[in-house]
Each structure stands twice: as structure tokens, then as C-alpha cells.
Amino acid sequence: MSFYESYDARFGQYVMFNAPLKRLATGFDWVEGPVWMGDAGCLLFSDIPNNKILRWTPEVGLSTYRAPSNYSNGHTRDRVGRLVSCEHGTRRVTRTEWDGSITLIADSYQGKRLNSPNDVVVKSDGSIWFSDPHYGIGTDYEGFKSEQELPCHVYRVDPDGTIEAVLTDFNCPNGLCFSPDESLLYVADTGRMFHSDPAHIRVFDMASGRPSGGRVFHAISPGVADGFRADSDGNIWSSAGDGVHCIAPDGTLLGKILVPEIVSNLCFGGRAKHQLYITATTSLYMLALNRRGVQQP
Ligand code: MG
Numbered sequence: 001m002s003f004y005e006s007y008d009a010r011f012g013q014y015v016m017f018n019a020p021l022k023r024l025a026t027g028f029d030w031v032e033g034p035v036w037m038g039d040a041g042c043l044l045f046s047d048i049p050n051n052k053i054l055r056w057t058p059e060v061g062l063s064t065y066r067a068p069s070n071y072s073n074g075h076t077r078d079r080v081g082r083l084v085s086c087e088h089g090t091r092r093v094t095r096t097e098w099d100g101s102i103t104l105i106a107d108s109y110q111g112k113r114l115n116s117p118n119d120v121v122v123k124s125d126g127s128i129w130f131s132d133p134h135y136g137i138g139t140d141y142e143g144f145k146s147e148q149e150l151p152c153h154v155y156r157v158d159p160d161g162t163i164e165a166v167l168t169d170f171n172c173p174n175g176l177c178f179s180p181d182e183s184l185l186y187v188a189d190t191g192r193m194f195h196s197d198p199a200h201i202r203v204f205d206m207a208s209g210r211p212s213g214g215r216v217f218h219a220i221s222p223g224v225a226d227g228f229r230a231d232s233d234g235n236i237w238s239s240a241g242d243g244v245h246c247i248a249p250d251g252t253l254l255g256k257i258l259v260p261e262i263v264s265n266l267c268f269g270g271r272a273k274h275q276l277y278i279t280a281t282t283s284l285y286m287l288a289l290n291r292r293g294v295q296q297p
Contacts, residue, residue, distance in 0.1 A: 003243075003258045011246060011255030014235065019288040021257065025062045026283040028054075030142070032227065033119070034277045034284075035075040035083070036269025043269055043277050045284060046072045048088065048142045056284060071136060071143040074119035074227065074265070079126055086117035088136025088143030093117045093128065093157070106130075106163050112149040116142075119175050119227055119265070123182060126159040129166070131173035131187065154187055166211055171198060175227040175265065178206070179234050179249070180294045185211050186236060188225035199224045201238065201247075218251045227265025227279075231291045237276065239263040244278060259285060268293020 003021050006012065029049040036043055042057040044065055053072055055065040066072075071089035078084055083096040084105065091114045092107035105128055107114055116136025121129050133152045136143035154167035154176065167173060167187060174190040185204040191197050200219040204211035218225075223241020230236055234249040243259035244266060261281035269275050273292045278285040 005256040005258060006254070007256075008248070008252055008254040010248060014231070014233075014246060014289055014291045015255070015257075016288060016290050021259070021285055021287045024056055024284045024286050025054075028282050028284075030264065030281060031279040031284060032264040033072065033074040033086070034265060034267040034269075034279050035077060036267055036273070036277065037077070037081075037083075038269070038271075039081065043267075043284075044075060044083070045277075045279050046075070048073055048136075051089070053085075073117070073136065073142070074130075076120050076122055078122045078128070079124060084120050084122060084128060086120050086130060088116040091116055091137070091143075093120060093130050106155065106157050109150055109153075109155065109163055109165060114155075115148055115150060115152060118173075121177055123178060128157040129176060129185070130155055130157075131170075131176055133172035133174055133190070135172070167204070167214070169214070175201075175225050175239070177229050177236070177294075180230055180232060182206060186217060186228065186230075188220075188228070188238075190224040190226060201225050201228070201236065218247045218253070220245065223262065226263070229267055230294045231268070231289070232294060233291060235291070237266060237293075239265055244276070257287060 028047040034045040042055050051068045053066040053069045055063050070087035072085045072087045074086040093105040095103045115132045115134040118131045134148050137146045153165040154173045156166045157163045170189050172190045175188040188201045189198045201217045202214045203217035205213045226239045228238035236247045238245050244257040246254045263280040266278045276287045
């Protein structure tokens with residue numbers, strides 16, 4: 001298929017040349033934050049400017065999950081399956097309980113308001129890790145233009161509610177995920193503005209339980225690593241300006257899935273976690289891969 005570009009012989013084992021890149025839904029303004037809800041058999045994702053969380057199921061197609069969404073961006077599930085969401089409009093991270101009520105996870109640090117939580121993952125010990133760049137308060141497009149009170153950090157919230165700024169040397173931290181065995185933490189820096197430096201993913205060693213190191217793992221080009229997830233072999237599938245890039249654990253670009261719109265984020269889903277769901281500007285896409293993704297829970 002013409003939408004693949006291979007840069008390394010290893011790429012061939014991960015893609016299937018008879019699988020279509022399907023546009024499942026379109027007409028949005030800027031979609032992000034996909035998360036697969038296996039028990040409900042649906043994908044949830046944010047249309048940030050339209051202040052909605054949307055739901056897509058193979059049987060029904062598209063419906064609205066939550067509106068208004070407080071200009072939500074990234075989502076994930078915690079280890080017991082609850083939805084965890086980043087909200088620009090309220091400058092907070094929340095958890096949706098099984099009864100539908102909303103629990104505050106974090107909205108401030110050392111007495112100052114967070115900027116606009118962007119992307120979130122949950123570690124197997126129940127700690128919640130999220131990035132807090134300023135994109136959601138810079139304009140009224142994806143939230144409310146307002147004053148920045150804190151630098152752009154990555155935070156960890158422990159199950160007891162303790163919040164700590166764990167990565168403080170980023171310009172604009174954005175996408176993040178753990179390696180399959182959680183020995184590594186990958187975090188993107190998407191720079192002061194889109195399409196400016198830096199546009200790379202850094203990797204941190206988690207052996208001590210805290211992130212250390214932080215060398216540049218891979219420089220994304222074109223575009224930025226707005227969001228990414230790992231597959232079961234530890235490859236990182238990342239958003240980029242021309243589609244999705246597959247990056248090996250050694251940092252080598254193995255290949256690309258060319259998508260006709262700028263990709264913001266992605267997740268694995270479907271019955272075997274082998275479907276890659278891709279949010280890209282105005283549309284939601286899906287592509288079957290020959291590898292399973294690592295996705296909580
Ligand atoms: Mg992002």
C-alpha cells in the first residue's frame with residue numbers, strides 16, 4: 001500500500017500490506033486523546049475546540065460521550081478501568097468513577113494553578129503521570145486564554161493524592177508513555193510552539209522507581225510527538241507531521257504510516273489491541289497492525 005514508507009527491514013513484520021487505512025469519522029476541528037474502552041467496545045476521543053468527548057463503536061459509529069467536556073485533551077484508563085482525563089478548560093486532571101461522578105486528581109501544585117494538562121498515563125502501581133504544557137491557556141481555541149502560573153512540568157500523582165513535579169527541565173512536555181515493562185519512561189518535548197525546537201522524545205530510566213537520565217531518544221521530523229504509545233515489542237508509534245512514525249527501542253525510525261492530515265495522537269484498541277486508532281486534525285482513522293499494543297488496563 002502506498003501509505004507505508006519503510007526505512008528499516010524490521011518494519012515489515014509490523015504492518016500488513018492488505019490492511020486499509022480507514023477514515024472512520026470526520027468533520028471535527030482538532031481531535032486528540034484517543035482511549036480504547038475494551039469492556040464497552042468503544043473508542044473515546046476529544047474534539048478539543050468543540051468541547052466534546054466523542055464515542056466511536058464499530059456497530060453504531062459516532063455518538064457524543066460528554067459535552068461539554070471542559071475542553072478535554074488526553075485520556076487513559078487506570079488499572080481498574082476508570083477513565084482518567086486531562087482538561088484544558090478547568091486546568092485539571094480528573095477521574096470518571098464507575099457511577100459517572102467526577103473525582104479531581106490534580107488542579108494545582110504548590111498553591112498555583114496547573115497550566116492545561118495535556119496527556120496522561122497510569123503506571124501499574126496506580127500512580128498517574130501527566131504533562132502540563134501551556135497550549136490550552138495560550139488561546140481561546142482549545143480552552144480559555146489565561147495567565148500561566150507554573151512552568152511546564154511533568155507531574156506524578158500517587159494513589160494517596162500526593163503530587164510531585166518529577167520532570168522540570170522541559171520546554172513543553174507533551175506525549176508520554178512507559179515501555180511495556182515500565183523500565184523506561186518516554187516523554188516528548190514539543191517546544192515553545194508547534195513546529196519549533198525542540199521536537200523530540202526523551203527517554204528516562206525508571207530502575208530506581210524515579211525517572212533518571214533523560215537523553216534524547218528520537219528527534220521527530222516533520223512535526224512533533226504530540227502523542228504516542230508502545231507496542232508489545234517496545235516500539236514507539238508516534239504522531240508526526242506526516243503521519244505515524246514507528247521507532248524501535250534503539251531509537252531508529254523503522255517506518256511511517258502516511259496519513260493525509262496532521263496526526264495528534266493514537267492508541268491501540270480492538271479485541272486484540274492490534275488496531276491503531278489515530279486522531280488527525282479533522283478525522284479519526286484506524287489501521288490494523290501485526291503487533292499488539294500495550295494499553296492499560
Ligand atoms: Mg498531546
